Amino acid sequence: MAASAEALPTPRARRSAAPGLAIGLSTLYLSLIVLLPLAALAWHAHGWDAITSPQAVSALKLTVVASLVVALINAVAGTAIAWTLVRDRFFGQSFVNALVDLPFALPTIVAGLTLLALYGPKSPAGIDVAFTRWAILLALLFVTLPFVVRTVQPVLLELDTEMEDAAASLGASRFATFRRVILPNILPAILSGVALAFARAIGEFGAVVLISGNLPFKTEVVSVYVFGRIESGDSGGAAAASVVILALSFGVLLAIGGVRRWTTRHDR
Amino acid sequence: MIEARGIVKRFGDFTALDGVSVDVPAGSLTALLGPSGSGKSTLLRVIAGLEQADEGVVCLEGQDVTNVPPQERGVGFVFQHYAAFKHMTVWENVAFGLKIRRRPRAEVKQRVSELLELVQLVRLGDRYPAQLSGGQRQRMGLARALAVDPKVLLLDEPFGALDARVRKELRAWLRRLHDETHTTTVIVTHDQEEAMDVADRVVVMNGGRIEQMAPPRELYDHPANEFVMSFVGPVNRLGDAFIRPHDVELLLEPNGTTQEAMVQRLVHLGFEVRIDLVRDDGEVLSAQLTREQVEALELQQGQIVYVRPTRQTVFT
Amino acid sequence: MIGKYVVRFAALGYLAVLLAAPVGYVFWRTFRHGFWPAWHAVTTPDAVHALKVTLILVAIAVPANTIFGVLAALAIVRHRFPGSGIFNAVVDLPLALSPVVVGLALLLLYGRGGWLGGHHVVFALPGMVLATMFVSLPFVVREVVPVLREIGTEQEQAAATLGASAVQTFRRVTWPAIRWATAYGVVLTTARALGEFGAVSVVSGRLQGQTESLTLYVQDRYQAFDEVGAYASAVVLALIAVTTLILMTALKPKEETR
Numbered sequence: 129m130a131a132s133a134e135a136l137p138t139p140r141a142r143r144s145a146a147p148g149l150a151i152g153l154s155t156l157y158l159s160l161i162v163l164l165p166l167a168a169l170a171w172h173a174h175g176w177d178a179i180t181s182p183q184a185v186s187a188l189k190l191t192v193v194a195s196l197v198v199a200l201i202n203a204v205a206g207t208a209i210a211w212t213l214v215r216d217r218f219f220g221q222s223f224v225n226a227l228v229d230l231p232f233a234l235p236t237i238v239a240g241l242t243l244l245a246l247y248g249p250k251s252p253a254g255i256d257v258a259f260t261r262w263a264i265l266l267a268l269l270f271v272t273l274p275f276v277v278r279t280v281q282p283v284l285l286e287l288d289t290e291m292e293d294a295a296a297s298l299g300a301s302r303f304a305t306f307r308r309v310i311l312p313n314i315l316p317a318i319l320s321g322v323a324l325a326f327a328r329a330i331g332e333f334g335a336v337v338l339i340s341g342n343l344p345f346k347t348e349v350v351s352v353y354v355f356g357r358i359e360s361g362d363s364g365g366a367a368a369a370s371v372v373i374l375a376l377s378f379g380v381l382l383a384i385g386g387v388r389r390w391t392t393r394h395d396r
Numbered sequence: 397m398i399e400a401r402g403i404v405k406r407f408g409d410f411t412a413l414d415g416v417s418v419d420v421p422a423g424s425l426t427a428l429l430g431p432s433g434s435g436k437s438t439l440l441r442v443i444a445g446l447e448q449a450d451e452g453v454v455c456l457e458g459q460d461v462t463n464v465p466p467q468e469r470g471v472g473f474v475f476q477h478y479a480a481f482k483h484m485t486v487w488e489n490v491a492f493g494l495k496i497r498r499r500p501r502a503e504v505k506q507r508v509s510e511l512l513e514l515v516q517l518v519r520l521g522d523r524y525p526a527q528l529s530g531g532q533r534q535r536m537g538l539a540r541a542l543a544v545d546p547k548v549l550l551l552d553e554p555f556g557a558l559d560a561r562v563r564k565e566l567r568a569w570l571r572r573l574h575d576e577t578h579t580t581t582v583i584v585t586h587d588q589e590e591a592m593d594v595a596d597r598v599v600v601m602n603g604g605r606i607e608q609m610a611p612p613r614e615l616y617d618h619p620a621n622e623f624v625m626s627f628v629g630p631v632n633r634l635g636d637a638f639i640r641p642h643d644v645e646l647l648l649e650p651n652g653t654t655q656e657a658m659v660q661r662l663v664h665l666g667f668e669v670r671i672d673l674v675r676d677d678g679e680v681l682s683a684q685l686t687r688e689q690v691e692a693l694e695l696q697q698g699q700i701v702y703v704r705p706t707r708q709t710v711f712t
Numbered sequence: 713m714i715g716k717y718v719v720r721f722a723a724l725g726y727l728a729v730l731l732a733a734p735v736g737y738v739f740w741r742t743f744r745h746g747f748w749p750a751w752h753a754v755t756t757p758d759a760v761h762a763l764k765v766t767l768i769l770v771a772i773a774v775p776a777n778t779i780f781g782v783l784a785a786l787a788i789v790r791h792r793f794p795g796s797g798i799f800n801a802v803v804d805l806p807l808a809l810s811p812v813v814v815g816l817a818l819l820l821l822y823g824r825g826g827w828l829g830g831h832h833v834v835f836a837l838p839g840m841v842l843a844t845m846f847v848s849l850p851f852v853v854r855e856v857v858p859v860l861r862e863i864g865t866e867q868e869q870a871a872a873t874l875g876a877s878a879v880q881t882f883r884r885v886t887w888p889a890i891r892w893a894t895a896y897g898v899v900l901t902t903a904r905a906l907g908e909f910g911a912v913s914v915v916s917g918r919l920q921g922q923t924e925s926l927t928l929y930v931q932d933r934y935q936a937f938d939e940v941g942a943y944a945s946a947v948v949l950a951l952i953a954v955t956t957l958i959l960m961t962a963l964k965p966k967e968e969t970r
Contacts, residue, residue: 146878147791154784155799157776161845162802165817168827172820205726212723216716224724226961230731232900233953233960235907235927238946241934242734245741245943252737270730290479293446294537296466297473298493298544302715308492312483331810334909334927338934351812351910358816358914367820370813377808394483394524 169367178357178365179372186345187353188372194261194349195329198268199322206276206321207314213277214284231273236334239270244339259341264349267335272328276321283317316388323384327377397422397580398443398548403452405438412438413449414604420597422457423578425571427585427595429627434601436584440550443582444471457547469548472541472579476553478533480525486512486536487521493544511539514573531562538570542579551583555590567594588628592616600624622711632681636710641670643707644683648693654702657681659695671695673703735950742943753944762929763948766906768837769925773844773905778898781852782890786882788853789860790868806849814846815914834915836923843911848904852897855965859893860886896963903956906949 178184213225231239243266245251248258257263287310295305333351340347348356350373357366398420405413413435420426428436441447443454445466454462461469481489490511494504512518515535525533534554541549551570555563571594574581585591591598592612600607600615600623608620612628619625625638632639647654660680661672669690671683683703685693695701742750753759784803788796806814820826822833822842833839867889871881909927916923924932926945933941 147787147793150783151787151791151793154780154787157780158784158799158802158849161842161849162805164827165814165821165842165846166805168821169813169817205723208719209723209727212720216720218720222961224727226957227727227731229957229960230735230953233903233907233956234735235909235930235949235953237909237927237930238907238949238953239734241930241942241946242738242950246734246737266730270734273727273730288477288479290475290477291481293466294473294475294479294481294540295492295496296446297444297471298540299467299496300492301467304496308496309481327808331808331813333810333812333913338931351810354810354812354816355910355914358812358819363816363820363823366816370810370816373810373813374808381808394526 169370172364173367173371175362175365176368178362178368183344183348184353184369187348187350190261190264190348191330191350191373192376194264194268195326198265198272198329199326201269202272202276202325203318203322206273206325207280207318210277210280210284214281228274228277231271236271236332237338240267240335240338243267243270243335248339258339259343259347261340261347263339263341264336264347267339268329268332271332271335272325275325275328276318279317279321279324280314283314287313312391316391319384319388319391323381326380330373330377397457398582399453399455400439400443401453401455403439403442403449403454405435405442405447405449411604413442413452415452416601416604416606417452418599418606418609420580420582422580424596425574425581425583425594427583427591427598428601429585429588429591429598430601431586431627433603435604436586436601437552439601440552440582440584443548444473444550445469446473470544470546472544472546472549474534474537474541474549474551474554476556478525478530478537478557480533480536482525485522485524486517486528489525489536490539490543492540497544507543511543514542515539529562530558531566534558534566538573542577547580549579549581551581553584553586556585556587563590570594592628598628600627602627619709625709625711630682630684634679634681637705637708638710639681639705639708641682641684643705644673644681645704645706646671646683646685646689646693646695647702647704650702654704657701657703659697659699659701662690662695662697673701675703738943738946739950742940742947749940750944750947753938753941754948756941758924759926759929759941759945762924762926762945765837765840765924766926769841769844769908769912770902770905772841773848774898774901776845777849777901778852778894780849781897781901782856782894784853785856785860785890786886789857790865803850803853806847809847811843811847811908811910812914815843815911818843818846818911818915836916839915840912840923840925843915844905844908847908847911848901851900851904852894855893855897855900856890859890859965863889892963893965896960896965899956899959899963903953903960906952906956 179188209228213221213228243263244258246253247255247263247266249256257266291309292305295309300308331351332349333355336349337352340349340352342348342352350369354366354369354373357363357369398418400419401417403413403416404411416435416439418439428439430436438447442449442452443456445461445464449462452462453460456469456471466473481492484492487508491504491508494507499507508521509518512521515538517532517535517539520528520532525536528536537554554570555566558566567590570583583591583594592615595612597609598612598615599609602623608615608624610618615624615628619628622638625631630641632641632644650656656676657673658676659671660674663670663672664687667687669685669687671685671690673681673683675681681703693701784799787793788800793799818839819834822828822831822839824830833842867885868881871885876884907927908925909931912925913928913931916925916928926949930942930945930949933939933945
């Protein structure tokens, strides 16, 4: 072994500059653009009465509840939409498929404005939910629409339809087949989508800010509350509240990650 | 028993079944044999209710089930790629049909245990399908289908995804199972050896039509046409005549009825030997002899021999 | 059987009520009195300036994040380094953060009294650029990483054995394999940069004609009761969004149709 090895130079010696450069440059950029500001945020977080004040607690409760409700509605609606896009065939299907991505492409302020126009004070349909909690739900549903759809769609595409044939041959009705065979297999994807939708909804600002009216204790969400703290010069308190939202988002993402791993245990 | 009459099934421009009628006697094991695209799987799925025929009637045990959904036909179906419920354990897979029918816990437990023992998967009840071998998954598929006491058992190329040895084992096992339970069984296969080995009757299909329906022996000895003859076994074609390799006689001396030929290649396939020959008129043929016969003739590559068919078939 | 139609109409109805109707309505309102009123609303000096600001934000953030994206993807997939897991997680952070929080972080870093404060970064264009770069950071990375993983290293190794340097290998072997994924990532990055509102809201001085992006301009017009102006600029942004959607659909990775 030893005799032949010494004659050959290690090829790596020639190419060592490139990986180092890629890692170094990208880490530097990432630190400057993302990490440094976040570190400043964590550092300046103080004034914990900013998060324990009644107004803050109210905003938090409202935001969390609204985000949960929206996440759950998305679980159902998103799955239904994904189902229609994968299993059904109708005219204009690819248009609908593209439409699902609209909330990703449209600026949030524009989304809020369109909802306000159609479902606000000057609504041609007579539906006015502006300045109510329904407005918040509506705005959050708009911006979170694609999440569950896009996580469930690829899983449905890959799903083995033979399992459904097998269930039918064994006597299961369409509903039983959905409940016992299809749902368990798309559940991890639904959960991922729900977690993403929740995390997005908690922090939403642009879509909500016009249509909700931002009435403290009534329709003020956490991001608007933080904005208010900043405008009042209480950046420390704003930072504290931000840290709470962050912790909440990450908590949910981690929890869902754990549940996902448990529900896919049969794949290992 | 199964009766299918005038089944027509089209997929767009493609006609998978072109007015097919077939009877499967109760308690028999029938094979649907044919190449890809012959319509055999489609016919099976129509019988199961997994496909709707465009025309025709399907009857199971005398009842017209043409418009009955698969859930209510009482058929057991076994899939080529197992269709295992990958999110359920082996136990839960086998218990599925019983749970759907809301059978009492104790009954489910007993039945599943019985079946797992029957298919020899007793110690694997808590495993997931992903943790099983192909052969084990298919045995599970069989147990699952049998759990609900189907009137009819339908198998769609059940051993196609398995390797040769496992295939042979399961084939023999299926036959033994059938001999014990006498459930009316239909098996789809493209493997003629499998069909001939396992079935009481073979239905040869081609291009959406039935070519011949007969017990294996008759299929082999009295094929209805060229297609059937070529499909169920190797065959030499010389002009209009079809000759089985084992019907080619090799002699060391001409005797007036023979033709001269040269041994191109000797292929030793275990007990049998295939001899590839070229006749002096350029025609190529294969003969099949036992090892003893080859040794007795002291055959070698390049040797000149004299051949004649002891039996040949011509289709008019 | 009817189940299929119920699901279809429920799903389509939901999409119509939530997405299509509001957006369609705003388009209708904007052009109800013809094209020119809308055009005039959108070509006022302030509107044009807002558009320019938005385009500057995009022109800086997108190329920067694209280069970063490709480098970072290469670093993560090809050169496993200690901490690449954390690196990956940090890249995904901007997706989980509220934009207001992002703006606040930048304010605390570059504002008066901040660590890097007092250099006219916040309440000015540089701050808005940084905010836009922050929020649109992940997209190119996330699109390129799976493609790099999937194509594997064999082709690059083959190139190396044939004498290609790192740059040559990248140019001739790696880049052709990732360019469509990168293009898709660029489209997503651009859409996010164009649409940014919350972070730039916190970080800009909201000085009309100076530090207003088009998204901020929309809000400003609405709050000034200038509905025509608000809707018209919203339509401009929506049209850009539709273009983005078309590009997204065209460039979408084919995993969804495999």
